[in-house]
Amino acid sequence: MLNYIKQGSLVIVLALLFGAALAAVQAQLKPLIEENQKLETLDAIPMLMVTAQALPTEDTIAKKTNAKTMEIQITGQSADGEAMDFIESVVKMDLPASPKTKLFEVKVREATAKAEDAKVIGYVIQAAGMGFGDKIVTLVGVDATCQRITGVYILDQKETPGLGDKICGAWAEQFSGMVCSKKLKVYTGSKRSGDASQTGAIHGISAATISSEAVTKIVNDAVAEIRAAIGPALEQLQAARAAKVRKDLLLATPGATSLKGLSSNSHVAVDPETMSIEVTTVDAQGKVWPDYTQKxxxxxxxxxxxxxxxxxIVPAVAKLLKMGxxxxxxxxxxxxxxxxxxxxxxxxxxxxxxxxxxxxxxxxxxxxxxxxxxxxxxxxxxxxxxxxxxxxxxxxxxxxxxxxxxxxxxxxxxxxxxxxxxxxxxxxxxxxxxxxxxxxxxxxxxx
Amino acid sequence: MPNDTGPTPMERFIQGILPENPVYRQLLGMCPVLAVTSKVSNAITMAAAVMFVLVCANILVSLIRNILQPHLRILVFTLTIATFVTIADKVLAAYLYPMSKQLGPYIPLIIVNCLIICRCEVCASKQGVVTATFDAVGQSLGFLLALVSMATVRELLAYGSWFDIELFWIAGTPQEAYRWGLMGMPPGAFFTLGVLLGVANWITTLGKKKDKASA
Incomplete structure (x- = not known):
């Protein structure tokens, strides 16, 4: 026994030394490596959100990426020559159901605006799946209401060079604008008809059908995952939006339903609960005159x-109504x-x-x-x-x-x-x- | 040193580069030779990582060669190499992230590169630190030479560029016009390796014939 330890002592000492050295290296470099991975994701996000947030033209665009605050400042000029200066900030979302899912919320604000004023323009999810050669890792972006895909970016792939690796180029751009409600499907040849963004038809890459189908499947799964993750929040949002539309509708009713329209002194008050509208006029003395009520x-x-x-209901009729x-x-x-x-x-x-x-x-x-x-x-x-x-x-x-x-x-x-x-x-x-x-x-x- | 009876440091250094070139003469480290030589930049990064691991491993093994138990030496070699490879992998991921992504698993795979364990066995475990260092540098340069020569042929044929500089691009022509995509793929690596090995052998035979003629 002692002999074994004596013989193995060098190995034991070396193992301990090497272990300590590796731990030190890992501790030193881990933040840098993580920052690199974050930066890669951040760099892709403006392109992923391009249908939700227009970017400056290619020759004027300048990006400043900050991995600590997860913010990308984009400056440049729009196609019309207007100066653009805004910040896209990315927030990692925690999903208790699937903590490993990398789902990000993308917000945008003017560079001069405060962080609280940023509005959500979409969501980005990191999704992976099996390709032809190896795992394909992608980032998939959808708009804030999960109605349309805003972009697909290939983070990592090992498809056949010259054939399957075409998924990285302009090919992935066709995913932008696709409706989320339709499952995407790869078509080869000329069997497509109608508006591709509505039918969900994806052009396959010639000689790389498996790669094209793999990416399409990843995107379909990713969209389903985003919907499952943020669906409840979106429903709330849609209910709030419906309530707002109803209020807008009631506010617009007096103007739309009277031939002479409203005068500038008219005041419209609405009650979305009872769906009733009260139109009053304020005269020069500040006195309020009831005009009519609408149901x-x-x-x-x-x-x-x-x-x-x-x-x-005009006031005279209203009186009668009250009298029954x-x-x-x-x-x-x-x-x-x-x-x-x-x-x-x-x-x-x-x-x-x-x-x-x-x-x-x-x-x-x-x-x-x-x-x-x-x-x-x-x-x-x-x-x-x-x-x-x-x-x-x-x-x-x-x-x-x-x-x-x-x-x-x-x-x-x-x-x-x-x-x-x-x-x-x-x-x-x-x-x-x-x-x-x-x-x-x-x-x-x-x- | 008493047991340092091998070739001198300079001999080791020279031998590693051409006469005993790890790829063309010893046929060692074929995995990276075939896998990462589609571009010169990849080849140089790979060779640099191998050089780092080989030099460190050789120095360390040479230092502990007198207390090394003969039957445990392979274990110690592997342990040493694995440690330095992991360090190289992490450093690349931290400071050369795009390159680390391109090379993918081939950096961790340096662990099983026979070239390194062979040098530990042949030279470092028998000779002093100076000789071992010269040997490691010489062999690494030979490896670099082989990788870059392979990558030059492949990158020129497959992408029409060298070190990512477009060489044959003429404005207006489609890029596919001068690209031989196959050379960027695994079959291209095998073709290139076969042809270059043949050339290397032919040059060696020429040298031997001259020696015979002069003798």
Whole structure:
């Protein structure tokens, strides 16, 4: 026994010495190595978020990456020559269910703004899967609502050089903009049809189908994982957004449902709970005069569409209502409204009178579109919508006994605006939907 | 030193570079020769890592050669090499991260590079520190020479560049036009190694014929 120890003493001493040396090296270099890995992830993030946050042009862009604070400052000029200076900060998210998952929340703010003002633009997950040669490690980015993929970046791969390693190049860019709800699928040849971002069709790389399919599968799994991780939070967000849209809708109702619109002294107060709107006027002396109250009722038609019925109660009628002579049901309908998406970020509120013969008014629900729209929004008021609305052109001839509004023309003659065309199209669709909805309600009521 | 009866340090140094070139003459360390010679930059990093490990291992083994138990020597060699390889791997990951990622598992695989254990066995465990150091440097330079020669041929043919400098690129031509992708892949490594080995042997035979003619 003693002999063995004597013989092995050198090995034992060396092992101890080497062990200590390695521990020292590891302690010294670990932070550096971790910083390298973090920097690599951080460097890829602006490209991953490019559809959520536009980047400066390639020849002006400058990035400053800080691995300690996990921030990337990006400066440069936009394509229009405007100076851009913003900070993307990355926060590692802890998932109690799967602590090993590397999920990051990406926030952006102007360089001069405070950190609290940063808004979430998306999420990035590190996802890996088996490729043709070895494991492929990717970063997959999705937008803040997990609606669309914002980018895919290959962190590590050992695919065949010259064939499979093409997944690293421009090929991965086609993932940007794909809808998350659709499972992506690789197509080879020319079997694709329609908008790829909607159908989820991915071009395969010739002679590297396995690599292409591997990346596509990783992306599909990654998106599912992100959804599972942040789904509950997103649902809350969507509920909050729906509540906000409902409030915006109520606020826009008086303007859309009265032909003369609101005066600048009018004040609109809404109660989203009871779906009621109170319009008051403040006179020069600061006295408040009640104008009218509106009650909105949400109706889901048999076909599944959602429309809104608006009834207006003027003070005199309100008195009668309180006396019990009238019930709300017996009041005539002022307008039917529908929330049409397709123009602007939040869509457009379209109101027609109760017979759906003419448009009472339209209001874009987000401030940006409303500001961009300008005065031609007013020309929708009273427009004859028996046929589809048309944009008025300089050469348009109108019968002397009629008017542009009666003929169903909208827009200001001589002023063309691409937004007007989009909005007109959206309104036409909305009116058709409303008419179909009303017809289906009438048919059901008749039975 | 009493038992230092091998070749002198200078002889060891010269021999390592060409006459006993680890790759072309001894056919040692074939794994990195085939795996990381697709680009000159990879080859140089690999050779530098091998040099670090070989020099350190040789010096250490030479220092402890008198207290070494003969039947435990392989164990001690492996232990020593493994330690220095791990250090090299960590240093690369900390200071040359992109390179470390490109070389991937081949840096940790230096542990099983026969070249190092062979030098420990042949030279360091028998001769003094100075000779062992010269031997390690000479052999590493020979290894570097072999890797760079392989990588030069492969990178030129596969990517049209040398040390990542584009050599044949003419504005407007597609990059694929002058790229022989196969040379960047494993088969290219085997082709290149075969041809270069043949060339090395041919040169040696020429030298021997001259010796015979002069004799």
């Amino acid at each position: 909105v009722r949400e109706i889901t038609t048999p076909s599944g569409a959602v429309i809104y019925e608006v009834k207006t 002579t009238y019930t709300l049901e017996r009041l005539p309908v002022t307008a039917y409204m529908i929330h049409a998406s397709g123009a602007g970020d939040n869509g457009v509120l379209v109101a027609v009178e109760s017979q759906c013969k003419w448009v009472l008014g339209i209001t874009p629900l987000d401030a940006k579109t409303a500001n961009a729209a300008g005065t031609w929004v007013e020309t929708f008021k009273g427009a004859n919508c028996k046929d589809a609305l048309k944009v008025i052109q300089p050469g348009t001839k109108i019968d002397a006994t009629s008017s542009a509004t009666m003929e169903g023309y909208v827009g200001v003659c001589g002023k063309s605006d691409p937004l007007l065309k989009t909005v007109t199209k959206t309104v036409n669709q909305a009116v058709a939907e409303l008419r179909a909805a009303l017809a289906s309600i009438k048919a059901k009521g008749g039975k």
